[in-house]
Amino acid sequence: MTHDTLLQVNRIRKSYGKRVILEDADLELQTGECVLLTGDNGAGKTTLLRILAGLERPDRAMVNDGRHTHSWRQARKELLRLSVYLHQTAYMFDGSVSDNLAHALPRPLQRDHSRRQIRLALEWAGLDSLAKSPAKSLSGGERQRAALARAWLSQARLLLLDEPTTNMDYHARQRTLELLHALKAEGHTLLLASHDPGHFLPLADRQLGLRAGRIQPLVWDTPPAATADIPFNVMPMRRKLTW
């Protein structure tokens, strides 16, 4: 384990009844890296992400947060604090887009301060014009950007993204990829799960494959073609979020 390890989880086991999903899976994430996790449908990508988010209890896992090794019971709180999990289809609460972003702010914050942070986040995600719109009426791409803005506001160090561009058209996908790149540039650690890795290749520092319940570094005989063609050196960030 290196000194800038953000999270190390070993010997993860998870089964549903007799069906074993993860068996002795090991994963180490470094601060600021983007890791692409691939695997077929049903391979256990979502389950792994949910375990790492502290939302799903594994049968067994040893979690190291870079300082201490914890049993699952101790680790869950730490994982919830460390990470934000983004569902395949982001959930939006009743209320406006701004209201939804407010849920991500650490409490308690001064009212004026909150408004300023929310405005920055809306601007960052390109959702300024939708600030007062009902969040439940957003399109898939807008929802994902709102969810990323929430993650950005929450200041979580680890973002766990489950198929973040599923069912998006070209433009929506490109804007989402821009935001992911901006998050990475800010030092967030990203773990992206996708069964269609082509879109994320320019973003990923390394790739892992989930096969038969185990995580292995992925080595391609013929790497899949990168299907993302945005100029990633162009950052959509206009202002950095400060507290």
Add this chain to the structure above:
Amino acid sequence: MESLSEATRQAIVLLLSGNTELWTIIGISFRVSMTAILIATVPALLTAFALSHWRFPGRRLLITLFSTFLSIPAVVVGLTFYILLSRQGILGDWKLLFTQTAMIIGQIALCFPILVVMGHTALQSAERSAWETARTLGAGSLRALYMVIREVRFGLLAALLAGFGRIIAEVGASMMLGGNILNYTRNIPTAIALETSKGEFSQGIALGLVLLIMAFSLNAVLHQLQGRGLPVP
């Protein structure tokens, strides 16, 4: 026997004249039923949340039991607590029979299953991702629970209305546990039953009108809220 229209006219006059006995009965009715629903709401909603959120042994059995309790007649609930609270009963030492407290206990038992079952249905309609999104955004368990409850607030309000409607209009438990004592345990339904048995229809109709107006007002408020959505706190 007076005609229905004449009885209704007399009922309205009785209501508007501020008849003390009539308004005391109305006051007792609302005080007892409001207390019962207020006491039952939080534990019932927590039970509903536990049933919808966690998987544990006996969960399905509990849901089935609460659903079964929905159809138990009020008089059976009254009889059960009558036996428990009567002098020879295991709770006889509490000396609660024929008091408002006994009526409240009976009404809690009546509305609790309604709140649990309808609350469970409402909470199940909330996507699991609502709870998970709240948690992953840093909300503690209580805050996340509040956020989920807010998502299904109209379903839960409907559950509260149904529970309140059940207990404000029930006769059996109130009659057996309260004893229909004037100015103490006589509430709207027991008074209607008594006045009708005496052939005094006007007071019965007046009290029935109060129940109808209350039901209409509560439902109108609920539909108004549903129509425009509650503001975000």
